[in-house]
Amino acid sequence: MILKRKIIIFIFGIFGIFFVVKSQALTTSAFLKLDRAPNIEDEEPLSIFPHLIHQRMFACFRCHPSIFSYGRDTYTHKDFDSGKYCGECHNGSVAWHIDDVECETCHLE
Numbered sequence: 761m762i763l764k765r766k767i768i769i770f771i772f773g774i775f776g777i778f779f780v781v782k783s784q785a786l787t788t789s790a791f792l793k794l795d796r797a798p799n800i801e802d803e804e805p806l807s808i809f810p811h812l813i814h815q816r817m818f819a820c821f822r823c824h825p826s827i828f829s830y831g832r833d834t835y836t837h838k839d840f841d842s843g844k845y846c847g848e849c850h851n852g853s854v855a856w857h858i859d860d861v862e863c864e865t866c867h868l869e
């Protein structure tokens with residue numbers, strides 16, 4: 761009997777941990793203020809990334825961890841031009857090209 765109860769508590773514990781980890785991953789903000797790459801000084805406001813909109817369009821694994829780690833990567837327009845990070849999709853084929861929209865589409869005060 762005791763063993764059975766321990767097993768049940770163990771199983772609920774595992775589910776509990778899974779639930780907390782999973783919900784934390786999903787409840788990050790709808791918009792993320794991205795970090796500026798080191799050694800770059802520019803007046804341009806930081807890019808705001810609409811995370812939730814992308815989460816609704818794609819599976820997490822489309823971006824994590826191959827394109828973006830779950831942490832805080834830094835990248836510049838040079839990376840986009842060579843098809844990396846946001847440039848993997850915003851290249852005019854998967855989605856609109858970065859150069860075809862207003863700067864304010866991503867850089868908002």
Ligand code: HEC
Pocket residue numbers: 784785786788789792794809811814815818819820821822823824828829830831832833834
């Ligand atoms: C279109 C690509 C894309 C998709 C799809 C995506 N993410 Fe992200 N995610 C990002 C970017 C960009 C960042 C910002 C961090 C960075 O630049 O490295 C980020 C950051 C995060 C972070 C860190 C949040 C923070 O506050 O710093 C977590 C956690 C995360 N994503 C979880 C998820 C989960 C869970 C899903 C699926 C439901 C998901 N992401 C889908 C691109 C994506």
Ligand code: HEC
Pocket residue numbers: 807808809810813814817818822823827845846847848849850854855856865866
């Ligand atoms: C996995 C592909 C993918 C990646 C990577 C990606 N995007 Fe997108 N993004 C899309 C698609 C698809 C749309 C919808 C395009 C449309 O509406 O025509 C979109 C839409 C957007 C929009 C407009 C959202 C709205 O309100 O309609 C912004 C802003 C944006 N992306 C910024 C970024 C930034 C910044 C990055 C890099 C941090 C990024 N995206 C990375 C696929 C991607």
Ligand code: HEC
Pocket residue numbers: 794795796797800802804805806807835836837838846850858859861862863864865866867
């Ligand atoms: C698809 C979204 C998007 C658009 C459109 C966009 N940017 Fe960016 N930009 C980013 C992201 C993401 C970063 C990296 C985070 C940051 O530094 O804000 C960045 C970084 C930068 C940086 C610092 C790094 C570098 O490459 O020098 C400058 C300056 C910049 N952008 C200027 C501009 C200007 C000017 C325009 C309009 C001609 C523009 N951006 C349009 C997403 C975008």
